[in-house]
Amino acid sequence: MKIKTTFLILLSALLFSCTRAPQQKQAYNPADNALLMATFYNYYAAEYQALCYQAYNVAKERVTQLHKEFPKKKNMAVVVDIDETVLNNSPYQALSVEKNSHYPQCWDSWCEQAAAKPVPGAVSFLRYADSLGFQVFYVTNRNIKLKAATMKNLRKFNFPQVTDGHVYMKTTTSDKEPRRQVISKQYDIVLLAGDNLGDLYEASGKYPQRNQKVKALRNNFGVKYIVLPNSMYGTWPAGLGLFSKNPPVDSLLKVMAKSFGNACR
Ligand SMILES: [Mg+2]
Numbered sequence: 001m002k003i004k005t006t007f008l009i010l011l012s013a014l015l016f017s018c019t020r021a022p023q024q025k026q027a028y029n030p031a032d033n034a035l036l037m038a039t040f041y042n043y044y045a046a047e048y049q050a051l052c053y054q055a056y057n058v059a060k061e062r063v064t065q066l067h068k069e070f071p072k073k074k075n076m077a078v079v080v081d082i083d084e085t086v087l088n089n090s091p092y093q094a095l096s097v098e099k100n101s102h103y104p105q106c107w108d109s110w111c112e113q114a115a116a117k118p119v120p121g122a123v124s125f126l127r128y129a130d131s132l133g134f135q136v137f138y139v140t141n142r143n144i145k146l147k148a149a150t151m152k153n154l155r156k157f158n159f160p161q162v163t164d165g166h167v168y169m170k171t172t173t174s175d176k177e178p179r180r181q182v183i184s185k186q187y188d189i190v191l192l193a194g195d196n197l198g199d200l201y202e203a204s205g206k207y208p209q210r211n212q213k214v215k216a217l218r219n220n221f222g223v224k225y226i227v228l229p230n231s232m233y234g235t236w237p238a239g240l241g242l243f244s245k246n247p248p249v250d251s252l253l254k255v256m257a258k259s260f261g262n263a264c265r
Contacts, residue, residue, distance in 0.1 A: 042232055052121050057121070067134075077135040077183060080138055084232070115153070135187050137161075139180065206239045
């Protein structure tokens with residue numbers, strides 16, 4: 001009898017667990033979730049795609065010009081960043097929103113899956129540069145331990161020149177300048193593409209110095225430097241102090257609010 005009762009209790013518990021209404025999923029309010037909006041933009045927005053094509057169309061034009069100008073030059077190099085420059089990691093960001101987690105949680109396992117899709121226009125541009133005889137170098141701040149998986153991901157989509165000597169991972173520093181200097185010893189870097197200014201030149205510093213440097217270098221954008229859109233992350237929030245203990249949100253808003261005048265007050 002005791003066994004029968006226990007069995008019935010267990011059976012009812014099992015049935016209850018099977019028939020219970022599924023747990024309510026957390027409701028997202030896109031307008032209140034900056035990362036969700038940014039992530040959707042970098043995956044779904046036609047404007048994002050258009051910006052990428054625009055960037056790589058300009059890049060194509062530049063290598064065409066350079067090839068015409070220096071047809072016999074064999075050491076011209078194109079240097080590209082990987083994440084959000086040639087590979088799109090917005091699915092990883094979507095997972096972070098869903099799990100309410102933050103980088104670097106799950107980052108390595110995402111990279112090891114080699115599942116990131118190409119940024120629009122990237123494969124076509126790099127294959128074109130390769131066909132004209134340009135050297136292509138991938139300089140990324142992914143950790144060196146992710147090199148094989150990263151190369152596998154790039155090869156999956158037929159990116160050119162994905163060889164050991166053409167893929168520079170992060171070893172000791174996130175600063176890409178030392179790696180660019182190594183490449184420069186043998187090659188003339190004529191074009192760089194990235195979603196973060198540090199992919200293009202030595203870009204340490206904070207706001208407003210970062211912006212002042214961009215202004216000083218303005219004639220190089222679309223000529224030597226190609227910038228890709230990344231609304232999800234980058235160096236700029238840290239440059240604004242947004243990751244500090246007391247992020248200066250109020251004072252940043254105050255500066256912007258000056259433009260409002262008395263409207264809607
Ligand atoms: Mg990047």
